[in-house]
Amino acid sequence: QFHMIRHEDLVWGESLGQGSFTHVYRGAKKDQRDTETHTTEVLLKVLDAEHKNSWESFFEAASLMSQISHKHLLLVYGVSVHKSKNVMVQEFVKHGALDLYLKRSAVSLSWKLDVAKQLACTLNFLEEKNIVHGNICAKNLLLAREGDPNSDTSPFIKLSDPGIGVALLGKEVVLDRIPWVAPEVLETLELGQQCDKWSFGATLWEIFNGGEVPLHRLDPIQKQQFYECHSQLPCLEWTELADLISQCMQYQPELRPSSRAIIRHLNSLITSDYEILHASGTLPE
Numbered sequence: 001q002f003h004m005i006r007h008e009d010l011v012w013g014e015s016l017g018q019g020s021f022t023h024v025y026r027g028a029k030k031d032q033r034d035t036e037t038h039t040t041e042v043l044l045k046v047l048d049a050e051h052k053n054s055w056e057s058f059f060e061a062a063s064l065m066s067q068i069s070h071k072h073l074l075l076v077y078g079v080s081v082h083k084s085k086n087v088m089v090q091e092f093v094k095h096g097a098l099d100l101y102l103k104r105s106a107v108s109l110s111w112k113l114d115v116a117k118q119l120a121c122t123l124n125f126l127e128e129k130n131i132v133h134g135n136i137c138a139k140n141l142l143l144a145r146e147g148d149p150n151s152d153t154s155p156f157i158k159l160s161d162p163g164i165g166v167a168l169l170g171k172e173v174v175l176d177r178i179p180w181v182a183p184e185v186l187e188t189l190e191l192g193q194q195c196d197k198w199s200f201g202a203t204l205w206e207i208f209n210g211g212e213v214p215l216h217r218l219d220p221i222q223k224q225q226f227y228e229c230h231s232q233l234p235c236l237e238w239t240e241l242a243d244l245i246s247q248c249m250q251y252q253p254e255l256r257p258s259s260r261a262i263i264r265h266l267n268s269l270i271t272s273d274y275e276i277l278h279a280s281g282t283l284p285e
Ligand SMILES: N#Cc1ccc(Nc2nc(N)cc(-n3ccc(CO)n3)n2)cc1
Pocket: 016, 017, 018, 019, 024, 043, 074, 090, 091, 092, 093, 094, 095, 096, 097, 139, 140, 142, 160
């Protein structure tokens, strides 16, 4: 179910960082289109050699992304397996991961709401296809277009592949995903239908907190206690937004809102006076 890309058709560029058990590199792929060789800029995601037994899960995650197509889902061109290298070849998304972008860029409230709504619509699409992503977080949101208030263009995000499944990551790696990983997933190491809503709540918190890492001061033990005590993330000052986040981050999965309810709630925030006052510059950004 995958397009196989030949090793010799790949050009390797600089390392751009790493994910769970993977390294990402800038690169290019050569397409034999008729005579002249055409090259496309790509992102090469390589599975670490010591985790090569997770390659099925690695590719399964990617195949999930290539079975369905949607404007906010990352495009996976194919895979390349050569000697012990398992490589996923993805479209290169211009501005990279959202968590880093939020840390270094000041963005408006309407920019944040626009991004939040795009993610909510993507979750709705996945929910209607009965697909659970399982790794929603700002690090897995890629910014294809920055959006510029002057030229009135809006941002555009793409959801990245979920990466290796929680069942194969092991408890200590999944612990490190607190507070994005839903509590029931931490319990069972299986993805439930409602777990993406929880992660959506934690991702909203990141987006509206300038990319600050939630609970970054807590060590793994304290993170585990955070769930054991049914704690909530620190409240944002915009109460209607804080309400949406706490509704998504309910410890009982069945009490979390549907993706349609999340979209309705976001629409009410977008048209609220709080947003209008912000847009008009009366309130501090
Ligand atoms: N400076 C800079 C810069 C870095 C990356 C991109 N582009 C991109 N495109 C993708 N398809 C995936 C990723 N990722 C980045 C981390 C992960 C881990 O999952 N993926 N980055 C663009 C600019």
